[in-house]
Structure formats: structure tokens, C-alpha cells
Amino acid sequence: MNRTELSKLAMNGGPKTRTQPFPGRSLIGPEEKAAVNALFDKAISTGEAFGYNGVEEEEYCKEFAEYMGGGYADAVNSGTSAVYVALRALDIEPFTEVIVSAITDPGGMMPVALMNCIPVVADSAPGKYNTDAEQIEKLISPLTSAIVVSHIGGEPCDIDKIVALGKKHNIPVVEDCSQSHGAKLNGKLLGTFGDIAAFSTMFGKHHCTGGQGGIVYTKREDLYWK
Structure with a gap:
């Protein structure tokens, strides 16, 4: 295949980069199936339906917090709810401003509206999907009550600098790690900054x-109990 062929887009008759469909994104296997079946078997044998805050859920939250290096975790029904719960725990006032990333899932921005707050969009850093401290600092005002920053596609933003900026202005920082499970910056897990x-x-x-x-995580016990 020569350079001329490569320069012609597939939609215009050029060669395809990929000829097979991408594999499915399912993470469900025999182990997960067995765990679910065990819940139903337990419910049938005891006559009690499983609900919220069961033993399995509490154990999962405990293991998640341990994986993150200690702290507290609470499972919720979605990533959107996780961002909402995080903002609620911070006790931010209605009609204040919350700085959010430009590239994010709608679930990373709608909780701001549900809090009756005003989303202020921080542009992405040049050449990146993520925003950075420089973009955020331009938008800080007396009305800024929180920063919700997303790590997109597993790539860490400069969260250490953003947290330092938040501390400088006494503004709490929420990390949206929905696309960055297990990712690290300088050896430290995202979600712990x-x-x-x-x-x-x-x-x-x-x-x-x-x-x-979804799941909410923090090292601060005061936020966990809220």
C-alpha cells in the first residue's frame, strides 16, 4: 500500500483501516452471572427480596475504598447521580457558579443544573481533551462555589495543579473519573486528588x-456522612 492509497479516505474509496467490527464492550462473564444467581437463590430461600444497602453492596463499597488506598465509598445508580451526590455533599449554594470541563458526558454537567447552580464551561487545554488549571483560573469569580473536572478517555488532566488552584481560592474540587478507572498521575490514582x-x-x-x-469516593469522613 503506497502513500497515495493511504491518503485517500475510505469513504472516498480508499482502503479501510479496520475491516472487522470492534468487539463488544461487555464485562459480564461467568463470575458475574454466578454472583447475581446467588442473590436470587438467597432471596428465594429466605423469602426476603434483596434491596438497597445489602451486605454485598456494603462489601463492594469497602473493597472499592481499599482499592483507592483507603477512605469511603458509596454506591449509587449512575455516574450522573455520583456527580450530583458529590456536589450535594459539598453544600454549595444555589445560584452560584460551578466550573465544568468542556468535553464531558452530559451526566457531568446536568447535576450542576439540578443543584440550581450555573455551569461555567472551561475550555480544553490546547491539543488536549481535558481542561487545565490555566483555563479554569480565567473563570474563577466571587460566585464560584466548586470545580467539577473530568479526566477524559483515561488521560489525567493536571489535577494536582487544579487542586492547588482550588485550595488557593478555597474552592472544592470534584473529580469526574467516569472514564478513568485505575488511571494514575505520577503514580497516584485519579480520584484521590x-x-x-x-x-x-x-x-x-x-x-x-x-x-x-456509579460510586462516590472521598477520603474525607465529613463528606462521606453527608
Whole structure:
């Protein structure tokens, strides 16, 4: 294949880069199936339906927090709810401003509206999907009550600098780690830099709990109990 052939787009008759469909994104296997069946077997044998805050859920939250290096975790129904719960825990006031990333899932921005706050969009850093401290600092005002920053596609933003900026202005930082499970910056897990972190655990993520799911994580006990 010569350079001329490569320069012609597939949509215009050029060669295809990929000739086979991408594999499915399912993370469900025999182990997960057995765990779900065990829940149904237990419910049938005891006559009690499983619900919220069961033993399995509590154990999962404990293991997640341990994986993150200690702290506290609470499972919720979606990544959107995880961001919302994180903002609620921060007790931010209605009609204040929350700085958010330009490239993010709608679930990373809608919780701001649900809090009756004003989303202020920080542009992406040049050449990147993520925003950075420089873009965020331009938008800080007396009305800024929180920063929700996303790590897109597993790539860490300069979260250490963003957290330092937040501390400088006394503004809490929420890390949206929905696309960055297990990713690290300088050897430190994303989600452990800010005041509180939100994760999506839906079926398409690197770590899933079912069709939909989410989890909130923090090292601060005061935020956990809120």
C-alpha cells in the first residue's frame, strides 16, 4: 500500500483501516452471572427480596475504598447521580457558579443544573481533551462555589495543579473519573486528588456493576456522612 492509497479516505474509496467490527464492550462473564444467581437463590430461600444497602453492596463499597488506598465509598445508580451526590455533599449554594470541563458526558454537567447552580464551561487545554488549571483560573469569580473536572478517555488532566488552584481560592474540587478507572498521575490514582470523586460503573466502562451504576469516593469522613 503506497502513500497515495493511504491518503485517500475510505469513504472516498480508499482502503479501510479496520475491516472487522470492534468487539463488544461487555464485562459480564461467568463470575458475574454466578454472583447475581446467588442473590436470587438467597432471596428465594429466605423469602426476603434483596434491596438497597445489602451486605454485598456494603462489601463492594469497602473493597472499592481499599482499592483507592483507603477512605469511603458509596454506591449509587449512575455516574450522573455520583456527580450530583458529590456536589450535594459539598453544600454549595444555589445560584452560584460551578466550573465544568468542556468535553464531558452530559451526566457531568446536568447535576450542576439540578443543584440550581450555573455551569461555567472551561475550555480544553490546547491539543488536549481535558481542561487545565490555566483555563479554569480565567473563570474563577466571587460566585464560584466548586470545580467539577473530568479526566477524559483515561488521560489525567493536571489535577494536582487544579487542586492547588482550588485550595488557593478555597474552592472544592470534584473529580469526574467516569472514564478513568485505575488511571494514575505520577503514580497516584485519579480520584484521590480532589475533595471528592465520582465514578460511572455502567456496562461500557472499564469497571462495571451492571447496565447502570456509579460510586462516590472521598477520603474525607465529613463528606462521606453527608
